[in-house]
Amino acid sequence: MALLQIAEPGLSAAPHQHRNAIGIDLGTTNSLVATVRSGSATVLPDADGNCLLPSVVRYLDEAGQVAIGHVALTAISQDPINAIASVKRLMGRGLKDIGEAGALPYRFVDAPGMVQLQTRAGIKSPVEVSAEILRALKARAEDSLTGDLMGAVITVPAYFDDAQRQATKDAAQLAGINVLRLLNEPTAAAIAYGLDNGAEGIYVVYDLGGGTFDVSVLRLAKGVFEVLATSGDSALGGDDFDHRVYCWALEEAGLSGLSPGDARLLLSAARQAKEALSEHAHTRLSAVLQDGLLVDLALARDTFRDISRNLVQKTLLPVKKALRDAGIGADQVKGVVMVGGATRMPQIQQAVAEFFGQAPLNNLDPDKVVALGAAIQANLLAGNKQDEEWLLLDVIPLSLGIETMGGLTEKIIPRNSTIPVARAQEFTTFKDGQTAMSIHVLQGERELVSDCRSLARFTLRGIPPMVAGAARIRITFQVDADGLLSVSAREQTSGAAASIEVKPSYGLSDDDIGRMLSDSLAHVRDDIDARKLREAQVNAQGLIEATRSAIAADGDLLDASERNVIDTALTACEQACLGERTRDINEAVGRLNQVTEAFAARRMDRNIQRALKGQKIGEL
């Protein structure tokens, strides 16, 4: 018979109506899924007892078969192009946003809005790669719970902007997960420690993961977590400590020029030694290299502390910066929450304790704390708790506003407003007889438009001609409980209106995703092929449209023969789209990308020139 959990008084579920909800920590290095069973938050392990799922997806063949987690992780060095790790860094990001793109082994495809990856299973967007990870976690949860899954709370870094949040939500939708809410990771950690139950004050969340370091300053007041400041280092984590031990071992054993296989062996021995030193004051680092050479070294905690001292110090710089940004002194902090496996290292605990003058909160497993908090929030949103004196609210991490004349940002919803929220502001026309207004939606704290992130643009038309300054245009910003934005504009005298739901301009619309989902359910057998085809078509159509609009705008940059080549490639692309051959479509897309490359470069030059011109006028 079915297995039951103990419900809160009066909240027993009817048969087959379980309100199963999960929390997902979709991490850069590892991901976890947790739920609340009989009132206790617990992380769900896989069949081998592993709680952590390495956030690695490997495309195994052209049909799009995937391996996820540990299996994919071990293949990274032999198949770097098709085994995608740390995809979270690419979510909602264009190629230009990724500073480290040159250092990554992937074949990037520059697509409008979000970068894509060329794999042996075709071109994949970071959303699709993340969806594979989420699908694996969802399957694990379904195997672990009685009855259907109602939904999930998924955590995102506090600094994620709208595009990155939307991309995360889309990935969940593609994986067939109903997103109850997106929750900031530091907020989730604070919830796991029960800080939301009354302990008002300022908290710092120190999150040292495998490859990233984030620090957040939160203020809890009346059940609302406000993110006062975030800082961090996107290239600092536990892996760097492994590497320090590895370098130390090379030096001690007098080794150099190791083969990649030996390097991996020694690095994993270094990691084991590091982990052992969290429990013991001494350990041995041993590995047998491929030529039979035995490396066996004694490593003391004190030595490890010395060789990693500057890494520990490096984490304190972002901590100081975040406190400074928040205008808070270290002595005003009420508690420090430790997140991430790397915070188990005693020297980290000690450095944090010394810096803040108090012992950090560390009695929950730092790998699990974010997922546990997400599960607690999910359980609440699913309606499994009754005594709700605390209604947890989240806040907008970055201000939202629009562009005004002169390339300046006018904030409409300031950062740290609790969500859901709606705010309106009135604007007017700039020129006599102006009948349309272009509305450029921005996110960020900076004054100049060029320093903020552009989220969307739309145009309000049909403004009756009036003298400049006479029209009254009311612009309303509305943010739902997930932190996602819709913007509407209305001219008050004529009633002319326009609105937009802010979908960052990458890839798939809700309808596309919905269609892909329902189709894949209806045709399970040819699901993979159908999905690949549709994705290729959506991708191709996006490119065709982008090319068309580029030609319409800047067609004069092309001479007749160049124009001819592009037109031919465009037609071929359209033809391929009508067919059902994924490979043909992808080839046509590749060709079109190739022949428009020079054109794109010229357009960019022109835009830069225009932008520079605009600035001069502004200065005058």
Next chain:
Amino acid sequence: MAITLSESAAAHVSNFIAKRGKGLGIRLGVKTSGCSGMAYKLEFVDVENPDDLFFESHGLRVYTDEKSLSYIDGTELDYVKEGLNEGFKFNNPNVKNECGCGESFNV
């Protein structure tokens, strides 16, 4: 007769109550619904009802009411793992039929 907890169920119940931070015990009951007639109720107890009955098992209070008792008398509540799933299972000697999923039953 009585309602009892297996050793494993008792260990889990006391752990869950400790983590929850409050609770006098648990309540087992039946309500009419489900595809096979009746469904189990399993809840924490914070307040006793005037017509409550309770049994002691492994030092824990197991509450029920008279009407429910007639359907679940003799039940042993067990805690089991099935694959990745785990939870409480009613070993109820009164059951004649249950629906395929076992979430509702008939006596």
